[in-house]
Amino acid sequence: SQKIEQNSEALNIQEGKTATLTCNYTNYSPAYLQWYRQDPGRGPVFLLLIRENEKEKRKERLKVTFDTTLKQSLFHITASQPADSATYLCALYTGGFKTIFGAGTRLFVKA
């Protein structure tokens, strides 16, 4: 079956360290992959998009990699801050106006 997997366990890191979140998928050939941030009680907010022919994309302290052979995307937050604490969602665009979301990984950054 088609599946997106994000680490269901929360990630706890110290302020200033790099947070790395993983998104694995099976049975998809996505045209592009997105990362969203979701705070408690709020809707998701778009962060970054990476296309299938791109290996890496950066935006300020954020970096996303996309390996279509491994069927994996890594999401990095460098110099993490307590304000980065949130749930991060991976989403695949599979065509036909369908975007499939992962369940998300909760990140806690301790001061």
Next chain:
Amino acid sequence: NAGVTQTPKFQVLKTGQSMTLQCAQDMNHEYMSWYRQDPGMGLRLIHYSVGAGITDQGEVPNGYNVSRSTTEDFPLRLLSAAPSQTSVYFCASQGATGTGGANYEQYFGPGTRLTVT
């Protein structure tokens, strides 16, 4: 520019009752969607619309109806509420690219937390 707005924020229904969740966007986006979010699961697409008068089913459409009479509004109707419909519901919109396809970024509303008893 309010973005995507949803009402109500919270709702409690009894089994068998019906209601409409409202969604509006002021960005002139062609594409709108309804998702539900349950603990431990990703957002699941209920229904979507590619323009006024055009709607289609997503992954979990049973028990829900939608209509799109204007570009701005995309209400979601629960016909006969069931406990399995207890969830958080998100509306989202997307703009169109220059070639007419959906733009990549989705804008989400703040959500409606629905409890069916």
